[in-house]
Amino acid sequence: MQLMSVVDVRRLAVGYDGREILHDVSMSVRGGEVVAILGANGSGKSTLIRTILGLVPTTRGEIDLFGTPQRKFRDWARVGYVPQRLGAGSGVPATVGEVVASGRLARRGIFRPSGSADKKAVREALTAVGLLDRIGDPVATLSGGQQQRTLIARALAGHPDLLVLDEPTAGVDAASQEAFAAALGKFAAGGGTILLVAHELGPLRPLIERAIVVHEGHIAHEGVPPEPAGHHADPGHDHLHPHAAPEKDKICVAPTDRITAV
Amino acid sequence: MDLFVYDFMIRALVGALVIGLAAPALGIYLVQRRLSLIGDGIGHVALTGVGVGLLLHHSPVISAVIVSAAGAVGIELIRQRGRTSGDLALALLFYGGIAGGVVLVGLSDDSSNANLMQYLFGSLITTSPQDLVVITILGVAVLLAMTAFRPALFAVCNDEEYARVSGLPVRTLNLLMAVTTAVTVTIAMRTVGLLLVSALMVVPVAAAQQVTRGFRSTMGLAMVIGLGAAGAGVAVSAEIDTAPGATTVILALGAFVLISLGGGLVRTLRRRAHQPREVEPPDVVLQS
Numbered sequence: 343m344q345l346m347s348v349v350d351v352r353r354l355a356v357g358y359d360g361r362e363i364l365h366d367v368s369m370s371v372r373g374g375e376v377v378a379i380l381g382a383n384g385s386g387k388s389t390l391i392r393t394i395l396g397l398v399p400t401t402r403g404e405i406d407l408f409g410t411p412q413r414k415f416r417d418w419a420r421v422g423y424v425p426q427r428l429g430a431g432s433g434v435p436a437t438v439g440e441v442v443a444s445g446r447l448a449r450r451g452i453f454r455p456s457g458s459a460d461k462k463a464v465r466e467a468l469t470a471v472g473l474l475d476r477i478g479d480p481v482a483t484l485s486g487g488q489q490q491r492t493l494i495a496r497a498l499a500g501h502p503d504l505l506v507l508d509e510p511t512a513g514v515d516a517a518s519q520e521a522f523a524a525a526l527g528k529f530a531a532g533g534g535t536i537l538l539v540a541h542e543l544g545p546l547r548p549l550i551e552r553a554i555v556v557h558e559g560h561i562a563h564e565g566v567p568p569e570p571a572g573h574h575a576d577p578g579h580d581h582l583h584p585h586a587a588p589e590k591d592k593i594c595v596a597p598t599d600r601i602t603a604v
Numbered sequence: 605m606d607l608f609v610y611d612f613m614i615r616a617l618v619g620a621l622v623i624g625l626a627a628p629a630l631g632i633y634l635v636q637r638r639l640s641l642i643g644d645g646i647g648h649v650a651l652t653g654v655g656v657g658l659l660l661h662h663s664p665v666i667s668a669v670i671v672s673a674a675g676a677v678g679i680e681l682i683r684q685r686g687r688t689s690g691d692l693a694l695a696l697l698f699y700g701g702i703a704g705g706v707v708l709v710g711l712s713d714d715s716s717n718a719n720l721m722q723y724l725f726g727s728l729i730t731t732s733p734q735d736l737v738v739i740t741i742l743g744v745a746v747l748l749a750m751t752a753f754r755p756a757l758f759a760v761c762n763d764e765e766y767a768r769v770s771g772l773p774v775r776t777l778n779l780l781m782a783v784t785t786a787v788t789v790t791i792a793m794r795t796v797g798l799l800l801v802s803a804l805m806v807v808p809v810a811a812a813q814q815v816t817r818g819f820r821s822t823m824g825l826a827m828v829i830g831l832g833a834a835g836a837g838v839a840v841s842a843e844i845d846t847a848p849g850a851t852t853v854i855l856a857l858g859a860f861v862l863i864s865l866g867g868g869l870v871r872t873l874r875r876r877a878h879q880p881r882e883v884e885p886p887d888v889v890l891q892s
Contacts, residue, residue, distance in 0.1 A: 358755060397769065418770055423766060425765060431826075433635045433637070433640075434822050435816055435821055436762060437811060437819070440758065440819050441762065444755065444759040444766065444770075446755075447755060447767075448771050452777075455755075478817065478818070479817065480817045500770070
């Protein structure tokens, strides 16, 4: 069971509005593995996991989840998704407990009311991320890092086998990052599989068994997590990036073929 | 209160209470999605349905349910596409709805202005026993759907992508919301009228969330405020001879103002009580 492939991506291509973002990507994650997808902003790393989760349609290629083609996959309770931030819909206050309880719906279904097993799972998940004392507080009053921990608790509450996280540590304070790493470590120690996207690994680094580096829509490296390079290696580096460099001059190359044709 | 010895007043009161309870139960999801004005738009579309009903000598309520449900599903499909042109498409649909309604009502046999006003601003005391049956059945259905599916609807409105990854039937739940909105608009047409329908869905929620901390408590309190405003609206309007719909909305807005002020006062007092006043040390060296 441990050797079964949990995520299997073969020759995947994805594009929006006619522009291809991922070209011919193949990768797989085995049961119990902790894999990080790394890459610069705009490399296509978030698109890759969003496509694996079915949020972005594929252009070409195949994705299997737990050995089932993604299109036919129905057992979504086995997958716990942790998005980058809390959804935009927050016009009405909601407590931490209410948000985490959403994580039980995949297990319970929409017709069955919440029972004692659901309440227990919510409390356990909040304990795992160290936020049980905030269960009755509105999520809007939490710090960014605590909100992120609420989202991981929501995913853990459904007792998934695979946890998929999109940039979990982006903009998260140090205390929350460590609470985060501890919760993920416990999940992995219990045999869980983790696939996460990150810009930098930070305190999650000791957990990562394998890294996949995405660059310009291709897989550029796969194996041991690469050491941070240059000023990224400084402990005090705060990762403020200017906008990506403009594309090389390909767009403005003179159409020499037409010039000669005239 | 001797007004409630009349049957028509009792019918008016029951109809208002059903809507006062059902409208905020649905409205909370619209507010959570930041779609507070969608009820207003569907109200515009429902007027075309009223026009169709009057023109064909059918019940305007039934044709309004059908037309506004079709409009709501159309709006939901535009929203799912998630394109910026959706905003403009909504505007076209809304103005098409109200203009179509006014023209169709004008073409019908019963084309008096009073008739049009009755649908735009409500006409509670003309509620017939048959109307009341329809309002009660549909109102209870809306209430049941909104409370029974609360966890799933909350999940969809709070984080639609997460709900999709959880394997929830997101599209079906969204269509359920769209159709329920149309039904609520149409039954509330009698009480507050199509131009004020949205207020009954949104204002009680806005008032409740000034003092609540969670989604469930907001929903409960909003329903209590909706019920209170609707009941008081009927009674007050009968006493001082004003339009019941507008009176209900004014009362709900009054509740919003009072609760906001009260909530703000409680928070300030609590903060004062918890934080002892700190005296800043002087910036200069004091010489004795």
